[in-house]
Amino acid sequence: MDQTVPVAQMYERLLELASPLSPLDLPLLDAHGATMASDLLLDEKVAIKSGAKISSTQIALAASLGLDRLPSRPHPRVVIISAGDDLVEPGSKLADEDDEFESNSWFLTTFVREAGAHAFRVHTIPETSEELKLIIEDQLVRADLIVISGESHDESFELINTVLSELGEITTIIPNLAESGKHNFGTIGPDKTPIVTLPGDPIGNYLSAEIFIRPMILKMLANNEINRPSKKVKLSKQINLEEGKANYIRGKLNSDGSVEPLENQGSIATLSLADCLITLGEKDKKVSSGDLVNIVLIK
Numbered sequence: 201m202d203q204t205v206p207v208a209q210m211y212e213r214l215l216e217l218a219s220p221l222s223p224l225d226l227p228l229l230d231a232h233g234a235t236m237a238s239d240l241l242l243d244e245k246v247a248i249k250s251g252a253k254i255s256s257t258q259i260a261l262a263a264s265l266g267l268d269r270l271p272s273r274p275h276p277r278v279v280i281i282s283a284g285d286d287l288v289e290p291g292s293k294l295a296d297e298d299d300e301f302e303s304n305s306w307f308l309t310t311f312v313r314e315a316g317a318h319a320f321r322v323h324t325i326p327e328t329s330e331e332l333k334l335i336i337e338d339q340l341v342r343a344d345l346i347v348i349s350g351e352s353h354d355e356s357f358e359l360i361n362t363v364l365s366e367l368g369e370i371t372t373i374i375p376n377l378a379e380s381g382k383h384n385f386g387t388i389g390p391d392k393t394p395i396v397t398l399p400g401d402p403i404g405n406y407l408s409a410e411i412f413i414r415p416m417i418l419k420m421l422a423n424n425e426i427n428r429p430s431k432k433v434k435l436s437k438q439i440n441l442e443e444g445k446a447n448y449i450r451g452k453l454n455s456d457g458s459v460e461p462l463e464n465q466g467s468i469a470t471l472s473l474a475d476c477l478i479t480l481g482e483k484d485k486k487v488s489s490g491d492l493v494n495i496v497l498i499k
């Protein structure tokens with residue numbers, strides 16, 4: 201039987217896989233979006249603090265000082281792979297009603313780029329364990345992290361699990377999270393490259409990327425802050441929870457500062473419409489209109 205753990209425990213276990221990358225003196229344009237590896241002093245005062253994300257204005261400051269490089273934690277290289285014989289590339293035709301357009305890798309590739317990583321999307325969608333194993337082994341040379349997802353109903357999970365178990369030390373676990381499912385995580389290959397398997401369902405895939413993968417990338421960057429901003433606001437409408445689990449409800453902030461849960465939480469459209477996540481823990485029960493709730497700002 202697969203182990204179910206609290207979301208906070210899953211978060212900590214995945215962060216243990218994500219070590220800050222070794223600092224490099226990067227050319228200014230390559231340093232953009234990376235993290236300062238040491239303080240930059242101007243007139244004996246800190247002008248750019250270690251751990252700060254390097255922005256365009258900081259690049260300009262460095263250039264004005266005659267610097268063409270900055271000591272930086274480089275962008276993590278993240279390889280994104282999708283696996284499953286019912287997945288079809290967008291732009292192609294679905295062969296039958298069991299097929300589905302592959303969307304998770306498109307989301308994950310752009311998502312990890314937004315977090316500050318260099319992302320590599322693997323275009324081939326493997327159908328057999330032999331194909332998947334070859335793809336993963338081929339990608340190890342350029343990966344600081346590998347993220348894999350499968351079909352929306354997770355039929356491909358056993359395919360992925362079998363291959364990863366041959367390549368390294370892998371744990372299968374289920375976070376106590378509504379709308380989620382099985383995850384694999386561990387290290388593979390000679391360099392013990394971190395790897396995480398996410399649920400195939402697009403909403404579960406998104407939640408895991410937001411809760412687990414984004415903080416991993418920011419830790420690799422040695423960023424000063426790896427979590428999104430959060431605050432307490434009033435709820436404008438009652439929420440029906442999946443009790444006993446952590447719930448991350450897609451929401452929209454109103455002009456009066458309250459938050460409204462979006463209708464039809466099962467729709468993938470809520471992922472693009474939401475500007476925040478209403479976060480409710482495993483011990484939280486029914487919440488009503490007017491209650492104070494915690495939200496995480498995602499836009």
